[in-house]
Amino acid sequence: MSFGRLERTPGPQPMSEINMTPLVDVMLVLVVIFIITAPLLVSAVKVDLPRTAGAAALEAPKFLSLTIDRKGQAYVDDLPMDHAALSTTLRQAAERHPETEVRLRADAQVPYGRVVEVMGLTHQAGLHRIGFVAQTESGAR
Numbered sequence: 001m002s003f004g005r006l007e008r009t010p011g012p013q014p015m016s017e018i019n020m021t022p023l024v025d026v027m028l029v030l031v032v033i034f035i036i037t038a039p040l041l042v043s044a045v046k047v048d049l050p051r052t053a054g055a056a057a058l059e060a061p062k063f064l065s066l067t068i069d070r071k072g073q074a075y076v077d078d079l080p081m082d083h084a085a086l087s088t089t090l091r092q093a094a095e096r097h098p099e100t101e102v103r104l105r106a107d108a109q110v111p112y113g114r115v116v117e118v119m120g121l122t123h124q125a126g127l128h129r130i131g132f133v134a135q136t137e138s139g140a141r
Contacts, residue, residue, distance in 0.1 A: 063100065069110075074118055086121060087124070090125035102127050102131070103130075104118070
C-alpha cells in the first residue's frame with residue numbers, strides 16, 4: 001500500500017479592503033432620519049402673549065472683567081482705572097448686583113502684591129465672587 005500526496009486547492013484569500021457599502025447605507029439612513037426629525041424639534045405652538053410692564057425680565061447676575069497689565073495698571077471692561085476710580089466702580093457694581101462675578105486677568109509679570117491689593121479692593125466693595133482667568137498650555141482661553 002503506497003501513500004500518495006493529495007493535492008490541496010488553495011483556500012480563499014482574506015480580504016484586505018473594507019467594504020464601504022454598509023457604512024454608506026447606515027450614514028444615509030441617519031441623514032434621512034435627522035432631516036425628518038429636525039423640523040419637529042424646532043416647531044412650537046405660536047402664541048401671541050399679552051404685554052405688561054410687570055413681566056420685565058430680571059437682570060441676570062453679570063460679570064465684571066478686571067484686568068491688570070504688566071505695569072500694574074488696572075482696567076475694568078478695558079477702561080483704565082486708578083485706585084479711587086477702581087474702588088468706586090467696584091462699589092457701584094456691588095450695589096447694582098451683589099452677586100456680580102469679577103473675572104480677574106493678571107499678567108504673569110504682575111507682582112503678587114498688586115493682585116492681592118486689587119482683590120482686597122474687590123472684597124471691600126462687597127464683591128466676593130472672583131474668578132481667575134488663565135491660559136492653557138496650548139494657548140486657548
